[in-house]
Amino acid sequence: MLRTLLLTLSVVAIAHAELCKPDAQNAFKVRISIKTALGDNAYAWDANEEYLFKAMVAFAMRRYSSKSTTQISNVLLCNVTDRVSFWFVVTDSSKNVTTVPGSEVEAAIRMNRNRINNAFLLSDKTLQFLKITSTLSPPVEPSTPVWLIVFGVVLCLIVAGIIFLIISGIRKHKKKNKESTERENLEEKVEVTLENGIPCEALDLKAGHVNGVFAADDERFTSL
Amino acid sequence: LSAAPEIPKEDGRPKWDNKFQYILSCIGFAVGLGNVWRFPYLCQIHGGGAFLIPYFIALLFEGIPLLHLELALGQYLRKGSIGAWNTISPYLGGVGVGSWMVSVLVSLYYNTVLTWVMWYFINSFQEPLPWSVCPLNENRTGFNEECYESTAVNYFWYRKTLNITPDIAESGRLQWWLILCLAACWAIVYLCTIRGIETTGKAIYVTAIFPYLVLTIFLIQGLTLPGATEGLIYLFTPNLNTLKNPRVWLDAATQIFFSLSLAFGGLIAFASYNPTKNDCEKDAVTVAIVNSMTSLYASIPVFSVLGFKATTAYWDCLDRNIINIINEFDLPEESIMRQNYTSWISFLNSSYPEKIAGLKLKSCDLQEFLDQSVSGTGLAFIVFTQAIILMPGSQAWAILFFIMLFSLGLSSMFGNIEGVFTPLLELQIIPKSAPKELLSGIICLISFLIALCFTLGSGSYWIDIFDRYAGSVPLLVIAFFEVIGVVYIYKIKRFSKDVEWMTGRKLNLYWQITWRFMSPLLLLIVFVAFVTLQMQKPPSYTAWNPKYEGFPMKEEKVYPPWVQAVCVLLAALPCVCLPLVALFHLVKKKRRSKDPSFVPPEVFSCQGAN
Numbered sequence: 001m002l003r004t005l006l007l008t009l010s011v012v013a014i015a016h017a018e019l020c021k022p023d024a025q026n027a028f029k030v031r032i033s034i035k036t037a038l039g040d041n042a043y044a045w046d047a048n049e050e051y052l053f054k055a056m057v058a059f060a061m062r063r064y065s066s067k068s069t070t071q072i073s074n075v076l077l078c079n080v081t082d083r084v085s086f087w088f089v090v091t092d093s094s095k096n097v098t099t100v101p102g103s104e105v106e107a108a109i110r111m112n113r114n115r116i117n118n119a120f121l122l123s124d125k126t127l128q129f130l131k132i133t134s135t136l137s138p139p140v141e142p143s144t145p146v147w148l149i150v151f152g153v154v155l156c157l158i159v160a161g162i163i164f165l166i167i168s169g170i171r172k173h174k175k176k177n178k179e180s181t182e183r184e185n186l187e188e189k190v191e192v193t194l195e196n197g198i199p200c201e202a203l204d205l206k207a208g209h210v211n212g213v214f215a216a217d218d219e220r221f222t223s224l
Numbered sequence: 225l226s227a228a229p230e231i232p233k234e235d236g237r238p239k240w241d242n243k244f245q246y247i248l249s250c251i252g253f254a255v256g257l258g259n260v261w262r263f264p265y266l267c268q269i270h271g272g273g274a275f276l277i278p279y280f281i282a283l284l285f286e287g288i289p290l291l292h293l294e295l296a297l298g299q300y301l302r303k304g305s306i307g308a309w310n311t312i313s314p315y316l317g318g319v320g321v322g323s324w325m326v327s328v329l330v331s332l333y334y335n336t337v338l339t340w341v342m343w344y345f346i347n348s349f350q351e352p353l354p355w356s357v358c359p360l361n362e363n364r365t366g367f368n369e370e371c372y373e374s375t376a377v378n379y380f381w382y383r384k385t386l387n388i389t390p391d392i393a394e395s396g397r398l399q400w401w402l403i404l405c406l407a408a409c410w411a412i413v414y415l416c417t418i419r420g421i422e423t424t425g426k427a428i429y430v431t432a433i434f435p436y437l438v439l440t441i442f443l444i445q446g447l448t449l450p451g452a453t454e455g456l457i458y459l460f461t462p463n464l465n466t467l468k469n470p471r472v473w474l475d476a477a478t479q480i481f482f483s484l485s486l487a488f489g490g491l492i493a494f495a496s497y498n499p500t501k502n503d504c505e506k507d508a509v510t511v512a513i514v515n516s517m518t519s520l521y522a523s524i525p526v527f528s529v530l531g532f533k534a535t536t537a538y539w540d541c542l543d544r545n546i547i548n549i550i551n552e553f554d555l556p557e558e559s560i561m562r563q564n565y566t567s568w569i570s571f572l573n574s575s576y577p578e579k580i581a582g583l584k585l586k587s588c589d590l591q592e593f594l595d596q597s598v599s600g601t602g603l604a605f606i607v608f609t610q611a612i613i614l615m616p617g618s619q620a621w622a623i624l625f626f627i628m629l630f631s632l633g634l635s636s637m638f639g640n641i642e643g644v645f646t647p648l649l650e651l652q653i654i655p656k657s658a659p660k661e662l663l664s665g666i667i668c669l670i671s672f673l674i675a676l677c678f679t680l681g682s683g684s685y686w687i688d689i690f691d692r693y694a695g696s697v698p699l700l701v702i703a704f705f706e707v708i709g710v711v712y713i714y715k716i717k718r719f720s721k722d723v724e725w726m727t728g729r730k731l732n733l734y735w736q737i738t739w740r741f742m743s744p745l746l747l748l749i750v751f752v753a754f755v756t757l758q759m760q761k762p763p764s765y766t767a768w769n770p771k772y773e774g775f776p777m778k779e780e781k782v783y784p785p786w787v788q789a790v791c792v793l794l795a796a797l798p799c800v801c802l803p804l805v806a807l808f809h810l811v812k813k814k815r816r817s818k819d820p821s822f823v824p825p826e827v828f829s830c831q832g833a834n
Contacts, residue, residue: 147401169419173659
């Protein structure tokens with residue numbers, strides 16, 4: 001009884017070793033960089049974390065194929081290094097000693113990548129599945145590009161400034177014109193009264209300036 | 225032919241509100257983009273601190289004398305460039321026309337550079353900055369190929385901003401986003417120059433002082449960045465051996481000449497609005513020294529940031545190698561750090577040489593990263609933008625940086641536009657009753673329409689051409705004839721008396737020697753050396769071609785013959801004005817002397833400064 005048990009166990013172990021080894025068929029290498037992601041809050045990678053990993057992969061397989069046949073024991077880990085990197089493979093319990101095709105595992109992991117990352121507080125870059133490329137998130141683009149809005153603001157300010165300057169220029173121009181015509185009128189009057197030399201037009205004037213001092217002397221001259 | 229003006233009491237000529245406005249305008253005109261992105265580059269490639277020796281010698285014997293000459297000329301004759309040179313001698317009228325033409329050509333392309341600055345400015349309000357991430361390709365499986373092979377910063381500049389064509393002969397389409405920014409830039413220029421110095425005098429307070437504030441902020445920030453000290457040590461370590469290379473002296477002379485914005489006519493225009501009894505000698509020395517000090521002051525933050533960028537690139541290189549090694553040998557994380565990298569590498573190389581060779585590690589050398597020198601638009605739009613991404617709070621730094629560049633360029637644009645505006649105002653192109661706003665509006669509108677061709681796909685290649693040919697050789701020729709004209713045709717004795725009358729003291733020996741001999745000689749040597757160097761190889765340019773095998777390196781191409789003809793035209797057009805105008809006046813005089821009944825009008829006209 002004990003011997004058969006030992007025999008089955010060793011067969012299973014050898015089978016597992018056959019299934020899970022570096023570059024085996026349908027096996028994936030995982031590389032984890034905890035210190036890079038978490039710095040001082042980094043946790044140590046131990047057997048408990050490995051158990052969680054197996055659980056997450058099993059969860060992913062269940063969600064993907066929506067048949068609850070994958071167990072934690074179906075997920076095999078091997079070659080764990082200090083880097084922290086290891087290989088894993090998912091066995092199929094219905095068919096004996098075979099692995100689930102890599103494409104299925106890949107699709108399952110891809111679908112649930114976010115959940116797996118969050119379970120370990122890591123990201124796509126720090127929890128790498130080496131053969132599984134992550135889909136890039138689409139860039140967030142607002143409906144109107146931001147630069148157009150800023151441009152509109154700048155242009156409005158400039159146009160407002162130009163209009164203000166032009167209007168104030170026109171107003172100043174009008175005021176200067178009014179002032180200059182007023183000044184011209186004032187100068188003409190001043191010219192007329194202060195002018196010592198008699199302008200030609202004044203000679204035609206019938207009304208001259210009567211100097212009151214001499215006005216009375218008219219009587220002294222005898223009339224012809 | 226007497227050119228002595230009467231002292232006009234109220235000639236209706238606009239004047240500066242105060243002396244400070246005038247000095248600030250001259251400084252703003254002189255201090256431009258070149259102080260930030262050309263001078264530090266020259267310092268770097270020409271032996272660091274040693275470059276300051278030829279630079280200050282050129283300043284002393286070429287820069288300051290020519291600056292004093294232009295300011296004194298404008299202040300005494302109280303006219304823009306065309307009017308002033310016509311007054312000195314009608315045969316020298318071509319000098320004025322030539323500088324006017326150069327001002328026109330430079331205004332056209334200079335504002336397009338400001339368009340690029342504005343485009344980057346309005347794009348700096350996003351999170352993340354658009355030049356920090358590569359866009360995805362069509363089926364979202366990876367990044368855009370062109371962006372992936374070069375860098376996100378390069379992609380944003382060459383594709384998203386310029387949408388550059390692979391060859392200058394391919395014009396491409398007009399880029400609508402650049403047209404919008406160009407319209408905005410010309411609108412800003414119109415807003416500030418709408419009534420001549422009345423409005424630029426107010427605007428200059430902001431545009432001339434603001435860059436100094438930002439430079440100081442960048443200085444403080446830059447010095448706190450890691451790697452800043454390496455950059456500064458690299459910049460300022462003098463290497464006196466470079467002084468043996470004549471190229472260094474030529475670069476110093478041309479740098480000081482173009483940096484002070486001489487021979488554009490803008491300085492003459494600025495000085496013409498001064499009262500005649502003003503100390504132009506002190507002004508010239510002040511402006512020249514402030515310009516050079518600004519160049520030095522600007523190179524400190526520039527090189528702190530470049531040192532930071534080189535150090536970050538070096539650390540990235542190291543980190544990438546470390547990750548590769550750790551992954552290959554499955555070593556625990558953080559076993560290899562930057563400090564013990566070299567010891568680990570030597571250990572691993574001795575024990576597993578094939579594995580190490582298989583990894584194809586890049587050799588990381590800090591000196592190599594520091595040696596990557598860039599000047600001009602490459603410095604601002606590629607190198608600096610990349611460094612800004614690495615700083616915390618990058619949006620704020622980007623906004624500050626681009627506003628600073630915009631102010632620097634705008635204050636230089638004021639001088640360029642004044643060099644175009646003042647002579648046209650004096651020639652009375654538009655009737656006197658029409659407002660000044662109309663003339664500045666016409667100038668800005670026409671310039672905008674012509675500058676639209678710089679928004680084509682091949683626009684930046686054309687701007688390089690304008691910069692290299694229209695903004696270089698003609699200025700040297702014009703400046704040479706300026707000095708010769710004043711010293712030997714107007715006669716230096718008369719000019720000394722005029723300057724003495726203005727400043728109130730006699731011209732000392734330094735000015736006499738430099739004006740008479742040193743400056744014309746230096747200009748002649750610089751001109752000959754410059755032209756010889758240009759002619760040594762066929763003019764070529766580097767094109768951004770994604771289909772090129774060496775991509776992301778730029779492809780070296782030669783200009784097609786018709787483009788070379790345009791280059792020659794650009795350089796020759798302002799220069800050819802000089803002999804043409806002189807010839808025109810000679811022919812007019814001969815025709816007049818042949819006609820005996822014709823009485824020269826000078827007998828009756830009043831020679832006034834108006």
